[in-house]
Amino acid sequence: MSATPDPIVSVLLDPDRAGDSLIDDVRRGLGSHPRTLSPKWLYDDRGSELFDQITKLPEYYPFAAEHEILSEHADEIAAASGASTVIELGSGTSEKSRILLDAFTATGRLRRFTPVDVSEATLRQATETLVERYPALQVEAVVGDFTLHLAQLPQGDRRTIAFLGSTIGNFYREERAAFLGALSDVLVAGDSLLLGVDLVKSADRLVAAYHDSDGVTEAFVRNVLRVLNRELHGEIDADGFSYVPFWDPQMERMDLRLRADMPQRVRLPAADLDFTLASGEEVRVEISTKFRVSGICGELEDVGLSVRQVWTDRAGDFAVLLAMKPTG
Template identity: 50%
Template sequence: MSPFQLTRTLPDDAAGAALRADVLHGLTHTPKELPPKWFYDARGSELFEEITRLPEYYPTRAEREILVERSAEIAAVTGARTLVELGSGSSEKTRHLLDALTGLRSYVPVDVSESALTGAATALLDEHPDLDIRAMTADFTRALELPVTPGPRLVAFLGGTIGNLLPGERQAFLRAVREMLSPGDALLLGTDLVKEEDVLVAAYDDAAGVTAEFNRNVLAVIDRELGADFDPDTFAHVALWNREKEWIEMRLRARQTLKVTIRDLDLVVPFEAGEEIRTEVSAKFRQEGVRNELAHAGMKLSEWWTDSAGRFALSLSTAV
């Protein structure tokens, strides 16, 4: 069996330090905000998996449809011998690419969660025993020094996760990706597309209330990790479409006037009734906008594939 190698680039307390910094900044900011990465503790990850199976939540199914239909074409166009996946998680969707990339020699999954990386690697090695897996615990939004692996390389950033970055953050991220690319390498990017408002809002505010529980779970994370006394039930889940910026915003709205104590930060946070915490931005895209953002980062869009309903896109781009 091929060895599984894990490179740790994050300090032992990196997650704890980042959480403290994000909560201190976000809950003393006006308006209040928290980054969406803190949804994903064990419970949050379970809830998100449940969300992906809901009838309202189309992105996972739409992207999987494209991968099933286009992975062979992606393999033929790129000739990739190394697949680098940013924010790899369970690597579930990646299996379509791994099966199609017949010349693949190395897989480099990058994620902040060591447990997710080791679990995914164990499963993948059963299916691809000769695959050289070089996993990295790292923050993919920052510059990465990738291991030496055979080229050409295909860098994949799937799931529409790029939509969780604000415009300035997206440009910084895409420039960092551009720096990873050598001649012949390519970026495979997943982007959710602009569509009818009712379809978009329903995907983030399902009838069963699973997304509402997922949203409020971030407060449970802060309670557990930072000794806070949030009562998640005192906050209502809100999802709305920002037409001007073409993104969905998820928020938590205080149902009443209250104060929250965060012991580990020695911080008391007041809330007025109706005051909100923005917990996620999920930008939706148009082809021309994706093309322009890639161009500003020094990449050229060369391929564009959508699902049959035109809801989601995978694009392929190369360095210029």
């Protein structure tokens, strides 16, 4: 019996570079109007823990809907992709990955799995679980930012890159087009993208999903202020803000903001920022765009990816698309 391959954990996030990136993002976002923060800074170790809790909330339907799709169609996905390497961007705890890995393993082709996440602690814990469950699988984990490190993902084999959870909805349209284009550029003929997208639905259901009764999503969004205080030696009163989630029907997206309850002085010495937020002034922390199947298919075709199959859950809340890089 062959020995279990030793897992590999590559840390691509240089702490100094990450700090510089945070400073650049904060200066640009908080120095503009409307004021914004990049959602990538929500996912420190505490933020990752909170998001894992969010996925288990009864109001948060996207996780259950995507889980249903993967559970019912993973065998079809594995067969259609033909991949021997699976790469998952923003893998978190890799819970949904295991549904895919079971199906890909059953094909007899799967050789390697690469989970990618910014949280090293979460990734290392997930890697230990994966090695125990799939002793013949080479696990090559990457601690990195998928917006920066696509070109450094493992090469060779026939690859499927999984980008699940409708994380693509956190990008503004121009950013989304650029990111999908960059993804297409790193794929070679025969590679594929497995993309999960949340679909447009009633405003009441959408707002409820992002304003849960336990306040976990609010704590998740507020956590970004604590990240700024910790990383940039800030003195922001994290409790001096109200959480404001709302549906933007024109852009078809949820908009998650923090509103100053009173004038708030924002001091971030490491970013050389010192200004006052007016009472009622808002900071946009995250958007979550919702999609129509025809629209996202068009966006993928625009960057040279051919949509081969679309699966939805029984309620029609969520979709998973498999798009291929054409062979000729």
